[in-house]
Amino acid sequence: MLLVTCPWxxxxxxxxxxxxxxxxxxxxxxxxxxxxxxxxxxxFYRENPKGPFAERWMHATGxxxxxNALRDTASYRILAxxxxxxxxxxxxxxxxxxxxxxxxxxxxxxxxxxxx
Ligand SMILES: [Zn+2]
Numbered sequence: 001m002l003l004v005t006c007p008w009x010x011x012x013x014x015x016x017x018x019x020x021x022x023x024x025x026x027x028x029x030x031x032x033x034x035x036x037x038x039x040x041x042x043x044f045y046r047e048n049p050k051g052p053f054a055e056r057w058m059h060a061t062g063x064x065x066x067x068n069a070l071r072d073t074a075s076y077r078i079l080a081x082x083x084x085x086x087x088x089x090x091x092x093x094x095x096x097x098x099x100x101x102x103x104x105x106x107x108x109x110x111x112x113x114x115x116x
C-alpha cells in the first residue's frame with residue numbers, strides 16, 4: 001500500500017487521493033489568440049518522462065485540496081509533495097537529458113591509462 005503525504009494532512013493511504021495530471025502547465029496568456037493546434041497542445045499534450053515528474057494530486061477523501069507531487073514514473077516512488085504555490089523541489093533535474101557521458105569518459109580514461 002502506497003502512502004501519499006498530503007502537505008496539509010500528512011501521510012495517508014493512496015486510495016484517498018485522485019490524480020490530476022501534469023503540474024506546472026501554464027495557462028495561455030491570451031487563449032483567444034491560439035489556433036486549434038496550439039489549443040489542442042495546451043489541453044491534451046503532456047510530457048511523459050521516465051523519472052521524476054511533477055504531478056497534481058487531490059486529497060479527495062480528506063481535506064479536498066490540490067497539491068503537487070514529484071513522482072518517479074519508473075519506480076512509482078513519490079519523492080516529494082508540496083503546496084501549489086511552492087516551487088517544485090528538484091532532487092534531480094527533470095529536464096536534463098539522461099544520456100550519461102560517464103561511460104564514454106570512463107572508457108576514454110581507461111584506454112588512455114592502458115596505453116601508458
Ligand atoms: Zn489533505
